[in-house]
Amino acid sequence: NAGVTQTPKFQVLKTGQSMTLQCAQDMNHEYMSWYRQDPGMGLRLIHYSVGAGITDQGEVPNGYNVSRSTTEDFPLRLLSAAPSQTSVYFCASSYSRTTNEKLFFGSGTQLSVL
Amino acid sequence: ELKVEQNPLFLSMQEGKNYTIYCNYSTTSDRLYWYRQDPGKSLESLFVLLSNGAVKQEGRLMASLDTKARLSTLHITAAVHDLSATYFCAVDWAQGAQKLVFGQGTRLTINP
Numbered sequence: 001n002a003g004v005t006q007t008p009k010f011q012v013l014k015t016g017q018s019m020t021l022q023c024a025q026d027m028n029h030e031y032m033s034w035y036r037q038d039p040g041m042g043l044r045l046i047h048y049s050v051g052a053g054i055t056d057q058g059e060v061p062n063g064y065n066v067s068r069s070t071t072e073d074f075p076l077r078l079l080s081a082a083p084s085q086t087s088v089y090f091c092a093s094s095y096s097r098t099t100n101e102k103l104f105f106g107s108g109t110q111l112s113v114l
Numbered sequence: 115e116l117k118v119e120q121n122p123l124f125l126s127m128q129e130g131k132n133y134t135i136y137c138n139y140s141t142t143s144d145r146l147y148w149y150r151q152d153p154g155k156s157l158e159s160l161f162v163l164l165s166n167g168a169v170k171q172e173g174r175l176m177a178s179l180d181t182k183a184r185l186s187t188l189h190i191t192a193a194v195h196d197l198s199a200t201y202f203c204a205v206d207w208a209q210g211a212q213k214l215v216f217g218q219g220t221r222l223t224i225n226p
Contacts, residue, residue, distance in 0.1 A: 031212060033212070035216075040218065040219075041216075041218055041219075042118070042202055042204070042215075042216025042217050042218050042219055043157075043202070043204075043214070043216045044215075044216070045213055045214060045215075048212075048213065058213060059213075059215070090156065090157065092157075094212060101162070102147065102159035102162050103147075103157075103159065103212065103214075104159070105156045105157040105158075106156060107155070107156045108156055
């Protein structure tokens with residue numbers, strides 16, 4: 001199994017540009033989420049989804065959009081990139097959010113906004 | 115607002131020694147997770163602690179949870195170089211919804 005796959009691994013944007021970070025999992029997991037990691041800090045939850053068609057906001061949702069049209073995919077959209085969005089982004093998934101199972105993390109996308 | 119604090123943030127130790135990383139959190143939760151992250155890599159799940167008094171062990175690592183004290187510990191026994199990494203604790207702030215708040219991380223360096 002590939003697990004949780006994120007693309008791209010690296011991206012440089014100019015302020016105001018838009019882009020989509022891709023996340024796909026092949027484990028038939030219900031729950032998927034996006035986190036950002038800034039230097040010297042832990043991860044912060046951006047958005048999450050408990051199933052296809054259902055999304056909700058996390059701790060730091062501003063400036064990001066998500067959708068979940070299929071169980072497998074959970075893309076994260078930056079509508080108008082800002083330097084404050086420079087970070088490493090991790091996608092994570094688990095079989096079910098209610099069974100207390102561990103999260104599986106993707107390898108991350110390092111994003112720089114100039 | 116849930117706050118999760120780890121200490122120490124940096125720890126340099128010698129192989130063979132024992133040490134403990136502490137994770138304190140500010141509001142009630144009975145679900146706590148420990149993760150390991152190697153430099154430039156993703157996070158790997160170590161332990162899921164689901165109740166007061168829970169204790170889990172894997173190799174040289176042992177984690178425990180005291181929900182009354184709002185404290186979890188990650189104990190390292192007879193450290194080896196391969197355990198060098200950053201360790202994060204994370205607390206579920208929505209009672210089982212896996213909406214995690216992470217601590218700042220403890221960067222552990224184990225010297226030969």
